[in-house]
Amino acid sequence: xxxxxxxxxxxxxxxxxxxxxxxxxxxxxxxxxxxxxxxxxxxxxxxxxxxxxxxxxxxxxxxxxxxxxxxxxxxxxxxxxxxxxxxxxxxxxxxxxxxxxxxxxxxxxxxxxxxxxxxxxxxxxxxxxxxxxxxxxxxxxxxxxxxxxxxxxxxxxxxxxxxxxxxxxxxxxxxxxxxxxxxxxxxxxxxxxxxxxxxxxxxxxxxxxxxxxxxxxxxxxxxxxxxxxxxxxxxxxxxxxxxxxxxxxxxxxxxxxxxxxxxxxxxxxxxxxxxxxxxxxxxxx
Amino acid sequence: xxxxxxxxxxxxxxxxxxxxxxxxxxxxxxxxxxxxxxxxxxxxxxxxxxxxxxxxxxxxxxxxxxxxxxxxxxxxxxxxxxxxxxxxxxxxxxxxxxxxxxxxxxxxxxxxxxxxxxxxxxxxxxxxxxxxxxxxxxxxxxxxxxxxxxxxxxxxxxxxxxxxxxxxxxxxxxxxxxxxxxxxxxxxxxxxxxxxxxxxxxxxxxxxxxxxxxxxxxxxxxxxxxxxxxxxxxxxxxxxxxxxxxxxxxxxxxxxxxxxxxxxxxxxxxxxxxxxxxxxxxxxxxxxxxxxxxxxxxxxxxxxxxxxxxxxxxxxxxxxxxxxxxxxxx
Numbered sequence: 001x002x003x004x005x006x007x008x009x010x011x012x013x014x015x016x017x018x019x020x021x022x023x024x025x026x027x028x029x030x031x032x033x034x035x036x037x038x039x040x041x042x043x044x045x046x047x048x049x050x051x052x053x054x055x056x057x058x059x060x061x062x063x064x065x066x067x068x069x070x071x072x073x074x075x076x077x078x079x080x081x082x083x084x085x086x087x088x089x090x091x092x093x094x095x096x097x098x099x100x101x102x103x104x105x106x107x108x109x110x111x112x113x114x115x116x117x118x119x120x121x122x123x124x125x126x127x128x129x130x131x132x133x134x135x136x137x138x139x140x141x142x143x144x145x146x147x148x149x150x151x152x153x154x155x156x157x158x159x160x161x162x163x164x165x166x167x168x169x170x171x172x173x174x175x176x177x178x179x180x181x182x183x184x185x186x187x188x189x190x191x192x193x194x195x196x197x198x199x200x201x202x203x204x205x206x207x208x209x210x211x212x213x214x215x216x217x218x219x220x221x222x223x224x225x226x227x228x229x230x231x232x233x234x235x236x237x238x239x240x241x242x243x244x245x246x247x248x249x250x251x252x253x254x255x256x257x258x259x260x261x262x263x264x265x266x267x268x269x270x271x272x273x274x275x276x277x278x279x280x281x282x283x284x285x
Numbered sequence: 286x287x288x289x290x291x292x293x294x295x296x297x298x299x300x301x302x303x304x305x306x307x308x309x310x311x312x313x314x315x316x317x318x319x320x321x322x323x324x325x326x327x328x329x330x331x332x333x334x335x336x337x338x339x340x341x342x343x344x345x346x347x348x349x350x351x352x353x354x355x356x357x358x359x360x361x362x363x364x365x366x367x368x369x370x371x372x373x374x375x376x377x378x379x380x381x382x383x384x385x386x387x388x389x390x391x392x393x394x395x396x397x398x399x400x401x402x403x404x405x406x407x408x409x410x411x412x413x414x415x416x417x418x419x420x421x422x423x424x425x426x427x428x429x430x431x432x433x434x435x436x437x438x439x440x441x442x443x444x445x446x447x448x449x450x451x452x453x454x455x456x457x458x459x460x461x462x463x464x465x466x467x468x469x470x471x472x473x474x475x476x477x478x479x480x481x482x483x484x485x486x487x488x489x490x491x492x493x494x495x496x497x498x499x500x501x502x503x504x505x506x507x508x509x510x511x512x513x514x515x516x517x518x519x520x521x522x523x524x525x526x527x528x529x530x531x532x533x534x535x536x537x538x539x540x541x542x543x544x545x546x547x548x549x550x551x552x553x554x555x556x557x558x559x560x561x562x563x564x565x566x567x568x569x570x571x572x573x574x575x576x577x578x579x580x581x582x583x584x585x586x587x588x589x590x591x592x593x594x595x596x597x598x599x600x601x602x603x604x605x606x607x608x609x610x611x612x613x614x615x
Contacts, residue, residue, distance in 0.1 A: 079501065081497070081501075100500070100505075101500040101501060102500045102501075102503045102504055102505050102506070105500075105501065105502060105503035106503050110501070110502075111501060113497075113498070113501075117495050117497055117498040117501070118494075118495065118498065119490065119491045119494040119495055119498065119499075120494050120495070121490055121493065121494045121558070122487065122490055122491060122494065125296055125299055125300060126300075126303065126487055127491070129300055129484075129487070130484060130487045130488055130491055130502070131502040131503075133484040134484075134488075134502050134503045134504055135502075135503065138484055139484045139485065139488055139503075139504065140484070140485055141483050141484050141485060142479070142480050142483045142484075142485035142486070143479050143480075143483060144483060144484075145301075145303065145304035145479075145482040145483060146300060146303065146304075146482065146483060146484045146487055147297070147300035147301035147302070147303055147304055147482075148301070148304075150297065152300075153293075153294065153296055153297035153300050153301075154294065154297070156296045156297075156300065157294040157295070157296035157297065160296055166295065166296070169295075169296060169299060170299055188498070188502060191502070192502050192503060
């Protein structure tokens with residue numbers, strides 16, 4: 001909780017690099033992914049309540065909010081795992097609300113999962129080789145062994161290297177230590193070459209020392225890849241993001257650049273205590 | 286060659302190793318023709334084993350690789366058997382063309398019924414596959430003008446197998462039949478082996494392990510399930526075709542529940558998900574059946590049951606390593 005207090009803005013000031021990159025991308029900035037009045041109800045509960053969100057090209061956009069705010073539900077709607085009750089989702093201006101999960105991946109929307117979703121019977125190498133061959137359009141091949149494709153192997157080698165998985169690449173995924181599994185979770189998403197990458201608490205359960213490294217890898221992605229990040233660690237959020245959207249009870253509670261959000265007393269209240277949150281939320285309800 | 290290998294990254298080399306031939310795979314493929322040469326008097330039994338093995342390899346593709354459970358795989362065996370028998374009786378007696386007809390017929394049935402296994406849980410899949418096999422059983426029973434009903438389709442006379450090396454007639458000793466079944470089994474194994482090491486084969490294992498993630502890397506889970514179900518049905522159809530052609534008739538028995546259960550047992554014995562479990566399982570199952578029922582024909586099921594219970598309790602890994610049974614856990 002102490003992280004949510006006065007230090008909130010402290011990190012934002014030291015983000016010279018990110019700000020410079022923001023300026024360079026700003027020239028070509030346009031909306032890539034957009035939701036319009038998105039609603040998802042589970043019975044009487046609105047997990048997503050009239051959310052209109054815009055993710056720009058090259059965005060480093062964070063989605064924060066207390067537990068149960070509907071962050072993961074929003075990711076599930078964006079990726080097609082859930083179907084919205086009403087509202088629409090557009091990618092590059094064309095409607096994708098009805099597209100299946102895999103069709104959206106082919107359009108470039110790729111995610112990671114809060115809880116590892118891996119292929120336990122495969123190895124890190126074969127998992128990545130599969131994801132890479134799907135991305136390259138060769139995954140339907142049923143005659144040529146997967147190892148014959150030199151381009152696939154080269155891309156796997158580079159991913160394994162970047163995520164420090166090379167030493168365990170031939171071990172069954174189910175036998176890997178948690179930290180390695182977490183790295184594989186993110187590497188698998190990057191193997192799909194996302195245009196819009198949705199990261200659902202990517203460093204959850206990762207030791208403090210390794211977190212920075214994961215974020216460096218994410219930061220090293222091409223500047224035109226849009227990233228939407230769900231994260232609880234405010235230091236990481238304010239170091240990484242340029243734009244922050246705060247979700248509370250399924251609805252957009254506040255949105256703005258890092259400085260604005262980190263100094264917003266209502267946002268602080270949401271993170272400081274339940275009572276304050278209810279009060280602060282009232283004018284928006 | 287050595288310079289080319291040295292240039293490969295460890296990942297590339299490792300990825301190539303997946304499809305490399307293991308020594309025991311080569312030994313197994315060598316054992317197929319050897320069994321024909323060395324055991325000429327056992328051809329009838331060996332032919333049965335080869336057909337059950339082929340049927341089990343087919344089930345392994347959907348169960349071991351794609352994770353689809355089935356209690357009605359006999360639907361495809363039976364459909365292939367009746368297709369081959371009817372073709373030989375009513376159209377022409379050529380076995381190779383008949384086998385092709387059996388394969389295509391079962392593949393079509395597989396594609397048509399694959400929609401039923403896409404949704405639901407393992408339990409619903411068990412019920413649906415069981416249901417499809419029961420429906421076909423009753424159809425074969427009722428349509429007696431076509432299938433001979435409960436009497437089966439008798440009087441199926443097969444022509445010789447015509448090859449560039451000569452014409453081979455089916456004989457009473459089953460030598461020709463066994464050679465024929467062995468070749469079909471070997472070809473099916475080689476094809477299945479290519480499939481499981483291909484990107485398509487890896488994707489089947491991926492969607493077996495985690496469908497949510499499989500679709501989240503861009504795989505169309507449904508299309509792939511339809512594809513593998515159709516391929517497995519085609520191979521089961523080949524097994525059925527061989528069964529009808531080498532035995533000279535087709536009866537309701539080929540659709541029976543015990544066929545579906547038996548092939549599942551064969552895979553449980555031999556192990557799933559590495560392609561050869563069906564072969565080892567078929568050899569053990571059929572030999573066990575032969576030995577035990579010669580000794581005590583009435584109580585074969587008792588001993589089979591006991592064997593399965595022990596196998597499952599001990600675990601297959603340890604069962605084949607008796608020296609580890611009484612070793613204390615470290």
